[in-house]
Amino acid sequence: MPIEHGIWRIDKGLEKIDVHSLDKEQRLEEILDNDISIAAPNWMIIGRQVYTEYGSYIDLLAIDRDGNIVVLELKRNQTPREVVAQLLDYASWVKNLTDDEIASIFDTYINKFHPERNGISLDDAFMSYFNVNSMPDELNETHQLVIVASSLDNSTERILNYLSEGHNVPINAIFFRVFKDEDREYLSRMWFIEPTLSPPSPSGNGGDKEPWNGEFYASFGGKRSWEDARRIGYICGGGGSWYSNSLNLLEIGKRVWVNAPGHGYVGVGIVAGPVTKLTEFEIEDKGTKRLITEDDLIDSYIFSYSRNDEEKAEYLVKVDWIKTLSLDEAIKEKGLFGNQNTVCKPVAKKWQHTVERLKKRFDINK
The missing domain is CATH 3.40.1350.10 (Trna Endonuclease; Chain: A, domain 1)
Known part of the structure; x- marks a missing residue:
């Protein structure tokens, strides 16, 4: 109706x-x-x-x-x-x-x-x-x-x-x-149809529909510091529910491939924790856990709106990195999958091709 x-x-x-x-x-x-x-x-x-x-x-x-x-x-x-x-x-x-x-x-x-x-x-x-x-x-x-x-x-x-x-x-x-x-x-x-959590159309950006291969895609961009993310171990999204809601798609124990728009693929890791608001995210410090602070980051930009605005707050997901690259080393090839959502579960042929290519480039055997 x-x-x-x-x-x-x-x-x-x-x-x-x-x-x-x-x-x-x-x-x-x-x-x-x-x-x-x-x-x-x-x-x-x-x-x-x-x-x-x-x-x-x-x-x-x-x-x-x-x-x-x-x-x-x-x-x-x-x-x-x-x-x-x-x-x-x-x-x-x-x-x-x-x-x-x-x-x-x-x-x-x-x-x-x-x-x-x-x-x-x-x-x-x-x-x-x-x-x-x-x-x-x-x-x-x-x-x-x-x-x-x-x-x-x-x-x-x-x-x-x-x-x-x-x-x-x-x-x-x-x-x-x-x-x-x-x-x-x-x-x-x-x-009418919630756009944030929808997978990309199989008929676009990848050809015919195929079963999801269990591999997640993540986009890491904007003013966020990739060096902070690879050093501490997380991916993130914020500035509005459009960007942060799709983080809820991630499943602990699954692999996620990270693309930095404008650069290329920069990391692959295992999802190791739930979606957590930045101000409640814990890090390891000398054998104990404590809340992350601005001093822990090279660029504290993501703290700028996270304290007082629940809607625009930054949300983090802990990732145990298998391998990461600097932005200068990013892997970029014609034909690799890309998507605007912070996280998605691609079901396009292009994603299957992309994962196989990235496994070779990141030297991952399985």
Whole structure:
């Protein structure tokens, strides 16, 4: 049944906040263009009202940290059949975009909608936005399709579930609702299919689906110090539940391969503990255990928001390293698996290939 959510004010008793529609969906398009992180913090807008060779316009086009394309279509007044068919039609066009075409779309977007940034390249914008040293070697290996709406009817929800769960089509929906309290307006967001803990689509970034091989993938990036992680023994995620929740996928005793976006694979180890908030994480010190402190770290950046903000706090998982490399020694090859989630359980052929290659490069026999 259609998803419904509401907001109640509780500081002066219990009072439900009225829900409204946006004055114009154009306004939501502008909001998302100005700050797409309210939809997903791992997306960057690269196009708006993008003309396709089929004579239609994509509302918003984004790229994720792995260089994959995200198509966002505002529902507007379309019927369920129309909006889903429109997205699938866009997908048939987007899947063939080359690196040069993606860069050209970005240039057109900047010139038309953000002339104050005129002259910035896609590479520079990407590296600055995601805080990485380079763009992925391969762009648009896969794509995501997202309907943006205030709600969906039963028919559309059934179609999305059928395509996503039954046929591995990377399609989802984000619901935005506007609530008004006197002269204040609030915007809420809810995903139709929770994106954080979902494995990557088997049809993208790796080919056909295969059984999970028991090997975990982890991404270690941002401003975090890899030298601290390899010296103390942990992987981590934070800055929002989008980044930290997927750590809960990890299973103690299982092997995890760590990729540093922009560098390559830098470590492999055995998961040795549960997900723990940074300020409650224990380390060994002269034969005894104690809580980790800022003085234990080369870079204490991850402490900056962990004390007073449960949502944005950094969470750590203890890892017994089998082998680690410095960022300068990172293993990077064309065809290796990459994913934007902090942790995932890949089920793509590319992951099988990646693990076999990494075993050889890390000199691991089993």
